[in-house]
Amino acid sequence: MERRQINPVAYPNITGLWGFVRSLSALLQPASAPLPDSEEDLNWMDASLDDAYAGRSTNTLYRLFESVKKHHPNSQIVSLDDLCFDLSGFFASKNATEDVLIGAQFPKQHVMLTRSEKVRNGRNFDRIHHEEETYQCAQLERSLRNGVFEVDYESTHFNIYQFHWTDFHTAMRAIYLVFDGEDLTAGTKLVQDVYDWMENLKDEIWVFDQGWRKDKDMYHVVQSADWKRIVLEADMLHNLRRDTSVFFDSEDAYKSLNVAWKRGILLIGSPGNGKTEAIKAIIKDASVPCLYVKSFKSPRGPEFGIRAIFKKARQSAPCILVLEDLDSLLEPMTRSFFLNELDGLESNHGILTVATTNHPENIDQAILNRPSRFDTKYVFDLPSPYLRQKYINMWLLKLESLGIGVNGDQYASREIFGEELSLRTEGWSFAYLKELFVSFQLSRAALRSTGVAAGDTTQEIFQHVETLGKQVAMGGSASAGEPDIALSDASLRTMRMAHMGR
Template sequence: MLQLGSLALAALFCTATALPNIQQLSFGLPTPHSSSLSKHTPFAAFLEHFSSPASSTSIYLSHTLETLHPNRSFVVTTDPSFSLPAFAAEPSNGLKLHESKDGARMSKKIFLPAFRRRDGAGVVAERVIWGEWDVEWGGKEWKVITAEWPEGFQTIRQSHLIGAQETSISDSDLLLLAVSSYTSEIRESILVFDNSHWEADHGLWLSVQKASWSDVILDEELKSQLQREYKSFLSSESTYRELGVPWKRGIIFLGPPGNGKTISLKAIMKDSGVPTLYVKTFQTYAGDEEGIRMIFQRARAEAPCLLVLEDLDSLITEENRSFFLNQVDGIEDNDGLLLIATTNHFDKLDPALSNRPSRFDRKYTFPDPSRSERRSYALYWQHKLADNPKIDFPDSLLDSVAEKTKRFSFAYMKEAVVASLLILAGEEKGEELDFGTVLLGQIEWLRKQLGKEE
């Protein structure tokens, strides 16, 4: 493997003034003071401006490392997807990664809170500021040096791939491509856009995995239409091509809250088999238009995919409406995008959004459940509670629940059942409460609350 005076180099990196001026080093390129290069050329101006240790740590560090390793292939990347540990963690990738025995190391401890409080206090992790690794992959060898430093309002993380004697720049490019393409894939996560950036949300993915079409209580025809909608779109790229129309589609779920829009959306996200991008807000530090641009740019890169805009009426404003519409059906290529939006207030949407095909081609209404749907929902709970010896849920109760929950949403019906179970769980010794009586009592109490809301 390659050998390097790493402790010295790390010290030089941390104390840049200890190095000679960058212009005194030779990088295999003419310097601004070289007789073969005029001071007035663009490259001379560029190098002179950025080669000061205080001006560009990136160029300073890269040129220093390249000088210390003459006659070696040398590739630099700041790609955030380039993570050798993540790539090496998958055995089938065939990469061997070891910290260099003679290498320097600098790191800081960070606290990572648990996803949920009941999972514990969290963990203390380590973030490498300077690290050196010996890498073997595909019969080739590298010394990889990674450094991280603050610059302006951001943190730069830069890796340097220094090839062994028989390792070419093309070999390094192949390694970079393999690592970055692997680690940039969305695995067991949903991409969420919030606070001006995308973040892979494993917790949301776990929540989606609990959803199932068997748990979605809807009119059977509506449920079948929803399933056909995304399955047909995702399998019909060739049909769109033959027809000469863009392979994109937009659908919107509308109706009062609590009637199945979110659970249906989760079932689609789980069953679609393509990446899901979920948008919480358009807002960024540079304004809504920049957020919308970033959202559609990433969606086009991930296509075919689902782009989910929940509560669309709260996302669209008078200021961002025009730019949003332009991204949806402008000249940009949106092939492979299935745009799914939900709203509880369809009447608040601009007609340019709600009434024009090619933006949202189909609208699906989720009304308050019918009597048969309310009975089906009660039946769903009957089956779910069948193994609980404390719960007596006879068939006669199904019809009573269906009759007494007129104008109830599924959310209200769920609340009646959950509240009843909590009451039974808190009963005192010697007290014997009947589930059916408690449930009907909770329905009556919620009926009064529903009247107040209306």
């Protein structure tokens, strides 16, 4: 695909506000226009940008628009101030898949380098690493912070200006699409196409982290989920799948009862007992969009972030809204705002909110126990001996598929060894059990690389049990020193009994 080489204006070293203003003045020259011959020709732009960036302007957006308009008096201009408007992502997707983008290149002006999200996403969501997982070196992505670039889109040539600044500690952004034409049709069409692209998911999941974005890597992580590999009590597993699948087929039932078609499910339990794996399976099975929230923070504060999250959920409904680690997302100052969005006057019609927490004691009782917020709660306890043995047998079968059998003389069968191993791992979470087998395989691979013959499989595994058991014991001691949680043991038992009897 042919790319147009534009004539970028170099972004000089900036010393002080005046240097910054003069630099932006240079950036506002169109790529094809020469610099003015006289210094007086820049006075109007210097003054407007000086006022805007020094805070003397009462309307920075207007002053910047006025500056651009004065420099392009005969052109059409479409302006936006949407922090989430993903123009660069849209152009990148078109460049990769369709022959409608003739050329797009960011000039070397005020360009920022950031670590690629593609390296981080899988780790953030899939906290327990897969043994077959491979890691990439950190990649850097370039993005234009302040400047201008050119692009031809659907037979129209655009000069696109972009600026970022701060007003009263609030992040601001301005985009100006400058083009020739009889009216605003071409610019409006480009804006509409970007928003349409932003709304449509193609093997992606919506993720909120300082703003909404589409995430392909998280989507592929979710595709590895399988209910068959999630080890829970049969009734709990059945009820969890039912509650998250039947909801979207029950709109008429909610209407007949004259109640709002919304639901909240809270997964409670210490880390490593299957909450995240259950979330992944729920998302994979869903026939509706999923919105995953990493943080309530946004460039305009957490209240703005919460508002943007629920606004997007209402626009996407019916949908699943996932709030993982709810106790860490909430802060005292945002509690009331969150409650109003979750269960206030605005309709959350068609939204299934699924949240997890490792520390229910840190969640306000108004959120934890009031009906219509989180109506259903599932407790993910440490696995029972039966569940530990079931999980262990899954791993022993996997080892056999890799050619590593239970070859010790002490145990007559894999099942007998699995039973003994489950007894020796009392108090272990699924995460520690997984680590047991991963560490065993890594040590086997290390021995194999040095030419050392493998020993008794059972004894090697028991050695790893002894090593990891010390970590489990240390974790238990730390937990023992924590204050009593607000959600009492009696309450947890009531929840378990209620779900088992549903």
